[in-house]
Amino acid sequence: MKPDPPTNTAAPARFLDYDKSLACIHCGLCLSSCPTYLETGNENDSPRGRIYLMRAVQDGRLALGQTAVRHVDLCLGCRACEAVCPSGVQYGELLESTRDHIERHHERSPWQQFLRRWLIEKVFPYPERMDLALMPARWVKQFGMERLLPTFARDALSLIPDETTSAPLPAMVKAGGESRGRVGFVSGCVMSVMFAETNASTMRLIHRAGFDVVTPPGQGCCGALFAHGGNLEEARAAARRNIAVFEQAQVDTIVINAAGCGSMLKEYGHLLRDDPAWAERARRFSSKVRDLTEWLAAVGEPIVRGTNCSAKVTYHDACHLAHAQPIEKAPRTLVRAVAGETFVELPESNVCCGSAGSYNLTEPEMAARLQQRKTDNILKTGAKTVVTTNPGCLLQMRAGLKKSGAHDVEVVHIADYLDREARRANDD
C-alpha cells in the first residue's frame, strides 16, 4: 500500500503536449465510456484519471513508478473517451507520448520485455515470421496439448483460429468493365497471415464495385503495433516505407479492411508532422485512406438487398473504427441493407471487447473480463451472426463465445459477410 520508491523524482523532460493535456477540464463525462473504469470503478483506471496521472508525472508531482505505469498499461487505447469528450481532448496522442516516455525510462519485467520488444514488435508485423511463429501453436492445438500450458498461454492460444488461411494476393486486379478508378489495397500483417480469405473477399467487393485494385508488394506493417507499444521511432519508419510504396502505385484511394491499421494510416500526417521531408507526403497519404466500410458506403455498394435468412444479425463497433476514425453509420448501413429486419443492436456495442491490438497478451486478466462482458452482451441479443471490422475483435469474440459454449454464434468480418451474402444472392 506504500507509494513506490520514486524512480525519477525531478520533473522529467517534456514528453506531453502540455496544452493538449490542459484541454482536459476534468468534467468527467468520459468516465462511463471507459471499459476499464466500468470494470474497476477506480478513477485511476479512467481517462480523466489517467490524464491526471500523466500531468502529475510531467509536473514532477508523481514519480514514474510501478503504480502510474500500471494504470497507463491498463488503458486499452480504445479511445471511447475521445468520442464523448466535449473539450476535444486528443487522448490517443497523449497516451502514445506517455507510453513512449515510459518505454524509455521505466524498467519492465523480462516477460513483458519479451512480449513487447520481441513478440509484438519483431514478429507480428512481419507476415513470414508470424507464419513461422504460429507453427508450434498450431501443433499444440492439433494434438490437444493446450491443457499442459499455464493459463495465460492457454488464453493466448485460444485466440488463434483453428483454421487460418494465408495465400498471396494478386498484385493487380482489373475492373470488369470500364474502371471507375484505381484503388490501393493495404493487405495488413495479421490479416494476410490469418485472414487471407477476408482479404480476397475485400478485393472481390472492390472489384464488384467497378474499380481496379492494386496491392503493392513492398508494403509492410502500418506501424500501429509499434506506436501503441510506445515505440514511435519504429512506427515512423513503417509509415515512411508505406508512403513511398503507395506513391509508386499511383492510386486514387487507399482502402484498408482492418480498423486498427486504418486509424494508424490516417494518422501518418500527425506522426510525421515534424519531419520536413515527409510531413507533406504523409498528409497526402493519410487524406487518401478509407476504411472499407466508409468507402463502400460512399461509392454505392451494389449488393442485392435483403436475405431470406431469418437468424438475427448484430454489429460490434471496433474501437479503432467507431472512436478513432470515427465511423459508426457506414458499417451499420451496409449490414442493415443485407440483414433488414433481422438486424439487432448490440448492447454496449461500443465498449471494447478486450482485444485492443496486443492488449490481450500484455494484460490478459482485464482482456478476459472484457471478453466475458462482450460475450454476455452478444448472447443477450440472440443473434447468430456478429459482424465486425477488425481482426483482433474477431479473434477475441470468437474465443469468448467458444469459451461460453456458444458454438452456434458466428463472428464474421464485414467483408466476408457482404461478399458471402452477395454471392448467395447471385446464386438464387
Added chain:
Amino acid sequence: MTPPHETAVITPAMVAALCAIVGTDGVIAGDDELLVYECDAYTLEKHLPGVVVLPRSTEEVAAVVKLCAEHHLPIIPRGAGTSLSGTVLAVTGGVMIALTRMNRVLEVDYRNRRALVEAGCVNAWVTNAVKSQGLFYAPDPSSQSACTIGGNVGTNSGGPHTLKYGVTTNHVLGYEMVLPDGEVVWLGTTPDGGEDVDGYDLRGAAIGSEGMFGVVTRVLVRLIRAPQAFKTLLGVFETVDDASQAVSDIIGAGIVPGALEMMDQLITQAVEAAYHFGFPLDAGAVLIIELDGLAASLDKQAAQVVEICRKNRARDVRIAKDDQERAELWKCRKRAFGAIGRLSPNFITQDGVVPRSKLPEMMRFIQRCSEEYGLRIPNVFHAGDGNLHPLILYDERDPDQVRRALAVSDDI
C-alpha cells in the same frame, strides 16, 4: 478523535481493517493513487483523502461507516465526481467511499413505474434501461451520461428539463441510507410499498444534503411516460436582453416548455467549434425551446412561441426537422460546459436562481463583472427557471487570475 480542521490520520491498521471489509482490490491507499481523488470537476481546491474504498454492497458500506464511526474518521461519499461545487472534497482527509462499483439497475417495476437502482448507477443508464417501454427518468443534469444517481440525490440535481418536470427530489420515491453510525435505514416509499408513507416524512432529509447525513446506497426512482412528441426550436437573438424578454413572455403566455435554455455568444462559439451544429457565431444569444406533449397540441404552441420570439426581435427561429437534429441540438447544450476546454484550461461556475424578470439585469451585471475583473464569463443556463450558470474562465497556472476568479465569483 480528530479535531475539526485537522487532517485525519489513516493508520496502516485502519487500511488493513478496510481491506478486510472490501478486499485489497477495493482499497486505494497509496499517495500516488489517491491523487486523482483530490478533486471533482471543481478543480480550484484540492484535498487528498486519506484512503478511498470501493465497496460492492450496502453491507460493505455499512461496515466501513461503522469502522469510521468507531475511530471518529470523517467519511466522504463520492459518485463519479462530476460535481462543479466541490461537494466531494476531502477537506480534512478521511475515508472516501466511492460507490462506483455499485452501479446496477436492480429492478424495474413497469406496472408501478418505478426502478430500484444502486447509488453508483449512471443517470442515463436508468432511461436506457426503460426507454424501450416508453418510459424515462426525468432529471437530466448535463453530466447525465456520467454522473450517478447517488450524487444526484446528494445534490438534488436539476437539468434543462427541470422547468417542466422538477428536480431530483420530485422523482425519488425513497432510498436506502447508511447512517453515520453504520445503521442501515430506508426513508420514504419502499420498493414494494405504496406511495404514501406513514409516520414522519423523512424522505427529504438527505436529498440535497451533499452526503452530510449518511451514505445513500440504493434509490427507488419514479419513471414517467415519455412524451408522445417533441418540437424543439432554436431562437437566434441579437442581444441577451431580447432573449431574456422572450423567455419571460413565453412563460407569461402560459406555455410551459419542457426546457427553455439560453446560450450567450461566447459559449455558442465554443460549442460550435466542438460540434459544428450550425449555430450563428455573431448572435448575442440563442434560446433552445423544447415543447413536448401530445402531438396534436404542439403545432399551435410552436406557432405561438415563434410569434413571441419574433416580437422580441429574433433574427431567426428554426425548428429541429427530425429526432436526429433534436438530439444533436441537445448534445450541444448538454456538453457545453465541457466545450469550455476550447476556451480556457480552467473554469468555476456559480449556480444561482433569480426571478425570470430579473434575468436581463443579472446578465448585465455579470457582463460588468467580467469587464471589471478582466476575465471572460460565458453563460449557458436554464433560462426558463431563472437558473444562471456564469462560467468564470481562468488559468490555474496564473495566481493573479486565480485570485480574480475567486473575487468575481464572490461578487456574483
